[in-house]
Structures are given as structure tokens and as C-alpha cells.
Amino acid sequence: MFFKRRPKLPAELSDEELLVRYRLEGAVADLGVLYERHMPLVFAVCRKYLRPDEDAQDAVMQLFEKLIDTLRRHEVGNFPAWLQATARNHCLMILRARQRAGPDGALVLHFPDAADMESAGVLHQAGDATEDEELTEARLQALEHALAELPEGQRRCLELFYLEKKCYRDIAELTGFDLGLVKSHLQNGKRNLKRYLDSAPNAAR
Template identity: 40%
Template sequence: MPDRELVSLFRTSGNMDVLAALFQRYMDLLYGVCLKYLKQPEPARDAVMQIFEELVVKLPKHEVENFKSWLYTLAKNYCLMQLRTPKNLRTTEFNPDSMQLEEEVHLNGIQVREDNLQKLERCLQTLSTEQKTAVELFYLQNKCYKEIAEATGIEWNKVRSFIQNGRRNLKICMEKPETETVEARNTRY
């Protein structure tokens, strides 16, 4: 069967024998690609097996027109990611005394302590409606850009812009002395 038919059959049935037959056709190619990037036979063989595991997950999620070139790209990207991963990742014990206080919350560079929460609430009110909504959904409800776009009907790029501009405006507002924010609030009314 041609690659395209095997891909389609695997995507509809999830049959691992179909995927194995398809994968078998390109194992030598994959090994060559992995050896080219990883430079050693053992890591290259391990990478071929890992790529098969990735294939099981990724192939059903992608429309693949040319399986061979798609698989080559998948293998190349996998190898490049392996090269970027630190080989000698070391872990050390940490001293809990050097950690932040529990009541601190970070808003990408804005440290908010209990005594600043009221100021943050006031500063949130100074944002445009779109910025305020996007910032609250992103930071307070842990929504991603896509979820915010779906919930609000705002385009993804605009959501990103509202969050970035809202975060910048919040930071500016939070860094102002308290008297400036009070005066600004009083002049609005």
C-alpha cells in the first residue's frame, strides 16, 4: 500500500501494525538522520525508537501529504531538541529560606504583596475593558490565549496584544507613588 493509504488507515483505525509497517519502510532513513545529528550509533538507535513513540501521538493530529518528508522533519526536529537539552543536568538541594515568601504573587515582573493588592485592584480598573478582561482571564484564571479568544470572541493576536499592553500598563500604574494613582482616580470623577 502507498504511504498515504497507510497513514489514512492508521489515523482512522489506530492500528499499531499499520503504523509499524509504515515506520519499517523508513527506519534506515531515520537512523541515518539521527546518526548525522547525534554523531553516535547508540543515541541514534534510541532516537529512532523515541521518534516512533512520538509518531504514535503526532500522526493522528496532523494532515500528512508526504509522509517521508514529514517523518524526516519530525526526526530532524527531535534530534535538534536532543542536542539542545543539557546533557549534564544536575540537581541540587535547595534552601527553603532562600525561597520567596508565600504571600507574594508575581505578575511577570510585578511583585504583589498583601499590602499592594488594593493598589492592584485600583490599577486593574484603569485598564481598558478588553485589557482588563484579557489580563484577568490570563493571570487570574490561567486561561491560554486560545481559550481567551474563544471565550471573548476576540482574535488571538488582539488577545496577545491586550495582555501585553495590560501587563505594561499595570506595571506602570503599580510603580507610581500612591498619591498619583489616587489623584488620577479623583480627576476621573
């Protein structure tokens, strides 16, 4: 007697297997499981570019809807890396749409530390659309590079304070720094971040 092997549950499949099965069968449940695995990564990327958090959450959901069609038509190799790049591009598209819809054609980028670091943003009057897109992307890339260039303590404190919304005491507990050092890392980190952004050759102003 032969028994029909039951189909594997989505949770039992690897990323690659889920991608293949979704492309062949189109079961959104498969894609949902795959996306949920990497949703923290997607949300982290969206929070770097979009504020408030509700906008980032909306972008996460919008991206999933786009993937329903995209992943039926395209083969993807390294899914986490591809998804991270796709999320970043989706956020850039949102920023560009805001630029076109903004008053007086002004483009304002709110970086992760927008509340206290207005100097890290960009205010640019709209001209040639291609130039504006290049400007936007260059500044966003410059911010990423600037964070990576900071000393570890400064970078970690900035990420916890601005991206994860931790208070000074929480940061001290998570990092082992005393409160004075936490405040020093935040102050020096903001200063160094601004200095790097002001001098970055790829960040056209």
C-alpha cells in the first residue's frame, strides 16, 4: 500500500523552498510565513527612513503586497539581502513621492534622529527630478556610512536612543555604560555624525 506524502507545512520549509513553492503554486500563506520570518529586518530598514513608526509599519504592509506579484515573476537568490535592498528602495520611492507632493517642491528628509538633529536632514528645492533622486539616495547612503564610521559606543547609543527609543537608563543597562558615559556618547556621536555628513563627498548638498 502506498501512502500519499502530505505537503510540508510552510514553517517546515526553508526560505529557498518557500520561494520556489510560492512561485510555482502561488499560495499567499507560503509567502506570509516567509515574510514574517524577515519582518523585523524590514521594519528596521523602514524605520531608518520613515517617521513616525506608523508610516514605517504601513510601508512594511505595502511591501508585502508588492511581493505577492513580484515573487511570482522573479527568481531571488539571497532572499534576506534582496529583501533588505527592496525595502530600502521602497522607502526611497515613498520619500520621492512626498517630495513631489510637498509644498513648494521642498524635500525634507527626516533621519532617525530628526527630533534633535535637524542639521542631519536635507532641505532642497525641487529642480531636475533625476538630480533630486540622486541627492536623496546619496544622503541616505551617507547617513548609513556615517553611522558605521562612528566608534562602537557612540554608534550603539545612537541606535538604542533614536531607533529603539530607549531612555538613558535603559541604554546604560543594555550597554553597561554609566549614565554620564551614555550622555557623552550621544552628544559626541551626534556631533561626529553631523561632521561626517557635512564632509561626505557623496552627499551632495
